[in-house]
Amino acid sequence: MAEKIMKPEEMANVNHTPPLLSGWMHRPVEIKSGIYCYPAKPASLEYVSFPHAREWSPMDEDWKLPPNWKEIILEGLRERLERFRSLKIFMDICVRCGACADKCHFFIGGGDPRNMPVLRAELLRSVYRKEFTTAGKLMGEIAGARELTVDVLKEWWYYFFQCTECRRCSLFCPYGIDTAEITIVARELLNLLGLNIDWIATPVANCYRTGNHLGIQPHAFKDMIDFFLDDIEDITGIRMEPSLNRKGAEILFVTPSGDVFADPGTYTCMGYIILFHYLQSLGFDLTWSTFASEGGNFGYFTSHEMAKRLNAKMYAEAKRLGVKWILGGECGHMWRVINQYMDTFNGPADFLEEPVSPITGTKFENAKTTKMVHITEFTADLIKNNKLKLDASRNDNLKVTFHDSCNPARAMGLLEEPRYIIRNTCNHFYEMPDNTIREQTFCCGSGAGLNAGENMELRLRGGLPRANAVKYVHEKFGVNMLSCVCAIDRAVFPALMEYWVPEVGVTGVHELVGNALILEGEKKRETNLRGEPLPGMEEEKDV
Amino acid sequence: MNFIFSIVLSSVVVLILVLIPWIGVGALKLDTLFGIIIPYIALFVFFAGIIGRVIGWARSPVPFRIPTTAGQQWSLPWIRRSPLENPKSTAGVVGRMIFEVLTFRSLFRNTKLQFRSGFRIGYEWEKWLWLFALAFHYSFLVVLIRHLRFFTEPIPGFVNLIEQLDGLMQTGVAPVEGFMLPSVMISGFVLLGAVTLLVLRRILIPQVNYVSLPGDYFPLFLITAIGLTGVLMRYVLKVDIVSVKELTMGLVTFRPSIPYEIGVLFYIHLFLVSVLIAYIPFSKITHMAGVFLSPTRNLSNNSRFVRHINPWSYPVPVHTYDEYEEEFRDKMIAVGLPVEKMPEEEAGSAEEEKE
Structure with a gap:
């Protein structure tokens, strides 16, 4: 359980300015308790025949990934690019105008820049560029491309389980880019490696x-x-x-x-x-x-x-x-x-x-x-x-x-x-x-x-x-x-x-x-469905 | 990599792009390369690239109907629906797309977070991004249409009309003789102004700054350079328009020739435009084509009354009712829930089921 929860005044004190001089691509992900959900229990994944079910902890250095994990992810991404036009288009056409940035409830309430929808998508997009676009292959970081590493994978797990697929950002996007769509695909990829959270896997x-x-x-x-x-x-x-x-x-x-x-x-x-x-x-x-x-x-x-x-x-x-x-x-x-x-x-x-x-x-x-x-x-x-x-x-x-x-x-x-x-x-x-x-x-x-x-x-x-x-x-x-x-x-x-x-x-x-609802043959109701006295049944209340 | 790196890199690249034709034409006299070969290559790359892009997108199917609904659905007849924000038919989608593409509907909705600590979070209507974007795209369009006069003979009426409208706001007597002499076209200046504002916005708004890549600054700088060379040519260091038209007409009629003398400034302008055109398909500027294919905008919200087919749908393993009842039958019977098979019958059929 979350340990001590801070006071509301403290929590509502949020800084929305990202560290401008350092850039985001190489900032290692910091997995914090209170933010992440516990990983899926192996039995739950096994029950529905999901692969790579195992005990693991997000706080450990070693996530016990299968040796060919990178291949699995990239092949999975390739397959999904062929299956979902939404994904392909959303990977290609973002202009980073920032209209979505302050629309996400997690960014508003938390200030973590990687919770800006545009950046959440860039977490995946950067790998897409590296592996699936010529510019990304040739120019690397200059073209916004990033190698898929274990750290990037951890970042994905942490942030794609910090998106509620609510689509508020997609409403404001001039091209209708829908982060839910990106999160759904990213979670599919993570599931190929047994990286689900228990609150989802067990239900x-x-x-x-x-x-x-x-x-x-x-x-x-x-x-x-x-x-x-x-x-x-x-x-x-x-x-x-x-x-x-x-x-x-x-x-x-x-x-x-x-x-x-x-x-x-x-x-x-x-x-x-x-x-x-x-x-x-x-x-x-x-x-x-x-x-x-x-x-x-x-x-x-x-x-x-x-x-x-x-x-x-x-x-x-x-x-x-x-x-x-x-x-x-x-x-x-x-x-x-x-x-x-x-x-x-x-x-x-x-x-x-x-x-x-x-x-x-x-x-x-x-x-x-x-x-x-x-x-x-x-x-x-x-x-x-x-x-x-x-x-x-x-x-x-x-x-x-x-x-x-x-x-x-x-x-x-x-x-x-x-x-x-x-x-x-x-x-x-x-x-x-x-x-x-x-x-x-x-x-x-x-x-x-x-x-x-x-x-x-x-x-x-x-x-x-x-x-x-x-x-x-x-x-x-x-x-x-x-x-x-x-x-x-x-x-x-x-x-x-x-x-x-x-x-x-x-x-x-x-x-x-x-x-x-007034029911045929009901007795005079004294309480509501919660068992609380109905107005007028207790003492006169001002309404 | 931070914004300073991105800005410096993009500026240096644009500077080099200016120097290339300057040296190429100014010193090395490679007029044919810069006047004919490169523009053709650029156009070819553009068309091949953009067609490749669109085909690439179109090859991936749309397995599910996922419009973002921005208004009341069509449900009960007495509930007023939003035909444009939540279209139920193709006509509605066309309307929605028209608003999206021509008026940037979604951007118009933009709000700005007003975060004050404690409990005073507000969301203010933010029109600047919408306004800058609109100014930028429309002035670009007008500039583009005006340039058709270099590629058509006779010049179509609408080009002249646009030009007249564009030049409606005449300046008085120019302070320097010859300066601003041809009628002033507002669009070029609006374009430059809007680009500048978009650049400033990208640098000054911390969130936008943080997510920006060199690929976000570069096209803005490139367009600035194109605009500046254009303005210089038109109002200050005038080039020989007749020769320019000779070249451009040669290009469109596929009988290219290099006229005797056009200033090097023109070749710089032309080269930058060539680079931009060739760059489009491989950059974020593909949004101009991609927006039409965006499934959250170009689909109607009709999947409850018109079946949508997923072309790659495949059968999936499910847990059947029989398996469920098999596991819980005794418990179900104990509380009086109806079951398909009573245990007595089951005893008989259990033998058959054994494999």
Whole structure:
């Protein structure tokens, strides 16, 4: 675990001026605790047949690389240059204009110059020039080319696991150079040498085996859902009966396992259960699955291939259960994979039908071939068609702001759907400043598999820009609740808020829905899903 | 390697590039080499190089649809979408690319970090880079179009028109006789000014300074030298325009000849331009072609409703439901989860499954 964490005032004291006289190419990488994540356990890599699994430590001089490591990397890079036009173009056309430099949350919160997106890319680009361009071969350093050495490899490992693939830089790049794309490829290369981090490798192995990152086995998954049912019964007086692994249901629901596992995601999960129960009497027929029990995809933080292997479960399970279409829960990178990769990876899903809301009859034409609908699209449509009886005053103790998760914002464009739901379930909603939301949103600082515990300093630094914007609305409007549509956000924001902006909680959008929804035959609700007294149920609070 | 090294190196190289034709034509009288052979070689290298580049890029497929979405997606009919920032169709992409290429849309969005310690981080709209870049590229374009008058006969109307517009801002009476006598073309000065600002920015902004390579300074210095020699020729040390046109027309009509006497300044200008042209395909200036192929900009966000094919897709090992149930069947049955095979049946089929 990170040892002593410094005080916020100290951490927020960041110097953004790089050492101009020394240049970056020969500065040896300094691997710091609190920043890096522990290396992958061999068993996790072996479970999914990844090469060169071994015990090693980033702090050791010797990383126990295979003797032909350089050949493996260069061959891997050659292969990927032939496979990805994105990579080839992004290697060639950067003009180092610097527009991306101050857009990265890690650079803003940490000041390490190699976290400027342009420089992160140059770490790989310099080797590309040396090996794949004439100018680089002939002129070496003058042409920005660098020999691939063990030190460079270590630098790659350290810095490509300090990128959350949030794509904020790509928004500002005049050529659309996307550091996520470069990080994805660099991580693929590192994985060829067994150089993954454990916070990614173990969830991947878990997900492969048990269907979810947390390694929740089917019976335990059912137990966890049952716990929620007990809690919901206490709060609403209604015993709900969601189904698991039920064949012949119309819709399969897939959501990140984080929501089943830990607060405050669990309240979002309860929100889903309540919503589905509410809709049941209107003819809604949905099942959960213990096999496709993970919406997220840590394989995507490993390699395209591993992403595809994990993603395959969703369609496979939909086919086995014979559902018509798939509904997906609130999650960030999950939706990048579904929107931009799923059909290409594992489609065509011709055994499914084009999604239609059984309640409103709305055709989700934007999900015509993927056959997978985002739950905020689904719920927004319900609200728009007046199918939900909502009492927004139950959320009156909350002053809510909304964090756009990177991937739904910049790899999909899901901006209005969650906001529409929030506005209909809460009376107090305030936006953070323009340059920090929607397509310009800041990462939570812990995405792309970096939400471990040992890299807490990195996470707090990376989360500073987001926290700063939350603090702004907290001070200006008294915002006390940060809502989001991402399970990683829900897992990491509590620590981030506690450190930077205490007094601000974290919620999923469907927790708000679960609270506001007026159920047929429910008892008078006294508490919200967290067991906290509802406004007016305790003593009069000023709102 | 730091910025001082990069700047010195780039300046020295440009200086040498100026000296080469100066000596070559001025002293050694190699007019044919510098007036005909090198420009042809440069053009050949440019076309071969840029075509090679583009083919090289195009040979690599686009396995996934990865646009960076910068606005609301197309979802429910009552939610207003952003057709240009988040295009769902080719028309939208064309629009997005037009804005990107002609107005530098992404750069226009630029913000500047205002980091004050403690809790006052701001992001101010930063228009200077966008403005300098726009001034630089457009003035370059105008200069380029104006130069078409040397390569066409008769001169097309739009060239004359551009020139007229460019020369709209006339200076009054020149302080020195003959100086600034032909009408002043603003574009050349804007170009030089913008290049200077881009150089200054590169040196003065610490982050940009830190990431800059010699290859970032060199083209700026080279273009400065080209601009300066051009301005000198036009306004100060005038060269024989008629002879210049004779040479350039000879080049485009593939009947090259060296006119009797053009000043050495012209050959310096021409040589620097040749170097720039030949340098383009092998340098960062390829961004002018690459931006059109950038997958985060030139793809529509339609992969949920139009299937995108990965040409090199291959089957991958997966963990099947059967394997999953096999491992957890007893536990699933114990909590009442439905299973495909009940253990009794399994006992029978287990024999068959044995290999």
